[in-house]
Amino acid sequence: MICIFNPEHDLCLANGNRHYMPPSSALAFAASSCGLMRFLYPMSDCVPAACVGDVYRHTGDIQLIPWGWNAVLKQSLLRQGIPEHLMPSDSLLDLWRQLQHRTTLLPLQPDSRAVTTVAEVEALLSRHSDMVLKAPWSGSGRGLRWVCRTLNDHDKGWLLKVVKEQRCAIAEPRWSVKYDFALEYSVENGLLSFVGFSLFETANGVYRGNRLLPDDDIARMVGFSTAQRDPLESWLQNTIVPHYHGPLGVDCICDTAGLFHISEINLRHTMGLVAHEYLRHFPQKVGSRFMPMDFVE
Numbered sequence: 001m002i003c004i005f006n007p008e009h010d011l012c013l014a015n016g017n018r019h020y021m022p023p024s025s026a027l028a029f030a031a032s033s034c035g036l037m038r039f040l041y042p043m044s045d046c047v048p049a050a051c052v053g054d055v056y057r058h059t060g061d062i063q064l065i066p067w068g069w070n071a072v073l074k075q076s077l078l079r080q081g082i083p084e085h086l087m088p089s090d091s092l093l094d095l096w097r098q099l100q101h102r103t104t105l106l107p108l109q110p111d112s113r114a115v116t117t118v119a120e121v122e123a124l125l126s127r128h129s130d131m132v133l134k135a136p137w138s139g140s141g142r143g144l145r146w147v148c149r150t151l152n153d154h155d156k157g158w159l160l161k162v163v164k165e166q167r168c169a170i171a172e173p174r175w176s177v178k179y180d181f182a183l184e185y186s187v188e189n190g191l192l193s194f195v196g197f198s199l200f201e202t203a204n205g206v207y208r209g210n211r212l213l214p215d216d217d218i219a220r221m222v223g224f225s226t227a228q229r230d231p232l233e234s235w236l237q238n239t240i241v242p243h244y245h246g247p248l249g250v251d252c253i254c255d256t257a258g259l260f261h262i263s264e265i266n267l268r269h270t271m272g273l274v275a276h277e278y279l280r281h282f283p284q285k286v287g288s289r290f291m292p293m294d295f296v297e
Contacts, residue, residue, distance in 0.1 A: 001044040001063045002055050005034035009068035014166075015139040015262055018071035029292075033168070036295050039277045040269065041065060053080025068245075068268025069093060095243055096267055102136040102170045108235055108262045112120045112172035116163050118156050123173055125149060126136055129172040132205075133159060136166045144205045146174065175261055177202075179254040182272040183229065185236070187245050192237050194229070197222075198249075198272025210275035210290040222254045232262065247273055261282050268279060 007030055019184035030048040037046040044065070045055045046244075052064070064086055066073055087095075096237050098104070103114050109263075115133075117120050125131060125147065133155070135143030143162075147155055162169045180202050184195040197218040201208040219225070231251065240248065249270035253261045275290040 001041060002035075002052055002059075003037040003044040003046040003092065004049050004052055004066035004073070005030050005037050005046060006049045006067045006070075006073055008286060009066075009070055009073070011142070012070040012072035012145060013068075013100060014071075014135065016097070016137070018075040020072050021187050022072070032171070033295055035294055036292060037065075037273055039281060040213075045286070049076050049132050050080075052077055052082060056080070056082055062124055065252060066090070068266075069096065073217070079160065081116075089196060097105060097137070099243065100137065100267055101166070102134060102238070102264075103168065103264055104169075105262065108232065109172065111261070113247060114168040115159075115171045116168050118151060118159060121147070121151060121159065121169075124171050125151070127142045128173040131171055132174050133162075134170040134172070135162045136170060137170060165273075166185065173189050175253050175255040176257075177253050178256045179256075180250055181218060181224070181254065182270065183252065184270065184273045184276055185248040185250070187241050187248055189245075190241060192248075195231070195273065196276045198270070198276050200272055200275075207271060209292075210272055212275060212279045212285050212288050212290050214279070215276075222252075222260075223258060224254070224260065228260065228271050240265070278289075 008026035011022050011026060012020055027048070029054055029258055034048050035048045038044065045059065047055055067086055071090070074093060077087060078084060106112055106114065113124060121133065129149045131147050133145040133147060133293060138144065144156055145155060151159070159169055180200050182198045182200065184198055186193045186195055196215045199211045200216045200222070201211070236248070246267065247269045249266040250262060251266070253263050254275040255261065271292055279285060279288055
């Protein structure tokens, strides 16, 4: 088994070009922290995308498990001599990318809107003075723009550029966040399985780490019940599961009024899933923080 740590995955989805070159900072993090995946797959070889060919030729291993599948990764593996039949087809990769376009999630986001014009955003700002604009494909806090009361020229330019490149932007109220948490799932053989909760911290949409707590403690803290999972899981079963297999994470917000908002879906591994498995292996770490940079090799 070869595990590929490609945390640049979301940037590759956003760009959409199989020949895209991710920023050097993302590639450096991938190279220094690929061992994170051993918490998920302890007996595997864990490498960044650029080193898969060396391991493959040395071991002859034929099972590939990446952080997330995308066209950039597939192109890199083909260049390294990895047989194409070991990877998803181009059409399947495109379908998985389309499913992660933020418009897919709109049925579960009653306060979010797909917008294509400045006038639409300004109309929404007349009702919600604080809003966030999101590029439909983005990650790691990129592709977010916070606006208050009005749009300046930079906001307008950003909006029009995103609409041109990604068909629309998503506009939603800026919630006063009490907790950021996620529901972690696995999809195999057409079945959706709940793995557990993760509780994490962000700063302006940028991931800053996880708090290591048992599932029951997180569910109690955020006030999220099994009954509240039912409509989400029904939607996932009908919309995502027929077309996808692998890890799946759903990011949520609990606001200061105790209301829940689904913010994002990730068809890939997540740091929350890694933190969840890390705590399972090291229960004595309960109550501490999980920071990916602490595991740089």
